[in-house]
Amino acid sequence: MDEATLTIADRIQAQLDKLTRAERQLADTILENYPASGLGPIAALAQDADVSTPTVARMVQKLGFKGYPDFQADLREELKAQLSGPIAKHDTWAEGAPEEHMLNRFTEAVIGNIRQSLGQIDTGDFDTACTQLADTTSRLHIVGGRITHTMAEYLFLHMQMIRGDVIHIQSTSNAWPHYLLDVKEGDTFVIFDVRRYESNTLKLAEMARSRGARIILFTDQWRSPIHSLADICFSSRIVVPSAWDSAATTLLLVETLIAAVQDLSWPDTRDRMQTLEDMFDQTKLFRKFT
Incomplete structure (x- = not known):
């Protein structure tokens, strides 16, 4: 699975079994009001989850980010994607659209969606x-x-x-x-x-x-x-x-x-x-x- 296509929620779910008790507590807090929950200062997120600031920093690295600013940058992109209407979504897609036929491109996207979604179904x-x-x-x-x-x-x-x-x-x-x-x-x-x-x-x-x-x-x-x-x-x-x-x-x-x-x-x-x-x-x- 291409890590670049994963949401932060996807990454958290994939890592759940490897998280410590405090990190699981933090994960629950992030997912509770996702993705807005991680947009504040690192100290505020730590306080909301009742964990230490180093715990937040460690878990962010476990999720594949260099640090908290990179983690927040991805969250902001996800929030922007959530709020996009049809026109904005089409403009974003069209800018870098490849030249292959739509039938192939659309089908490939759907197959990828199915693979990734089913891989996370309990x-x-x-x-x-x-x-x-x-x-x-x-x-x-x-x-x-x-x-x-x-x-x-x-x-x-x-x-x-x-x-x-x-x-x-x-x-x-x-x-x-x-x-x-x-x-x-x-x-x-x-x-x-x-x-x-x-x-x-x-x-x-x-x-x-x-x-x-x-x-x-x-x-x-x-x-x-x-x-x-x-x-x-x-x-x-x-x-x-x-x-x-x-x-x-x-x-x-x-x-x-x-x-x-x-x-x-x-x-x-x-x-x-x-x-x-x-x-x-x-x-x-x-x-x-x-």
Whole structure:
């Protein structure tokens, strides 16, 4: 994996097993309000994490930086990337774009995103997420934003066939607080939130968490502020040679999740799907060539 393409959060996750107790404490503080947490003076970061200044200096070097100023420079670049809109992102890409065909360039970027993202997925977290989604004793809520609502709807349509008690909430709707009225402790929320993170979605997550809900978050490599509320967080790399971010890696994770949950609950899922097919036959929704 090319170290130059890694975010500081990526580097921290890769080094977790090698960090001392104090360095892990520091890592948690950095990730808590990432990337803004490391933009202040080194003494302020040390105080926030309740560690010594030398501890900060040592960990920064473990992450591959010569010193704290280099570490902060990378953080500032990441923050700038987070805040970039489509026009700014396209201008940045176009300046140094190679001459190869877009099909090859885009595909290569997506493959790289998939490799790096999957390399950081905790299989235990993935299995736990699948178990929670298959648990029909609790209600499942699925939430997307302005762009990611399409991903949320895709997951919702499949989960609705697999199990009952599934609700699709659109955080862009003014009616979303109504959905929280019946949320119970132990319910699961699957939330999609990528850069240009949405205030509505964060507020929804905060309120759901306060009511005892579990949160599974799909986000990008910089991680939505919701990650601090989430029980499980799946971070996907999204940068491609385009003014728009790529959803390919996130979609791969979602489709794999659907397949795994289907396997976990196949007897019940098969019955639901058969009932649905019977309804389709009655409504003549699909043409049959028999």
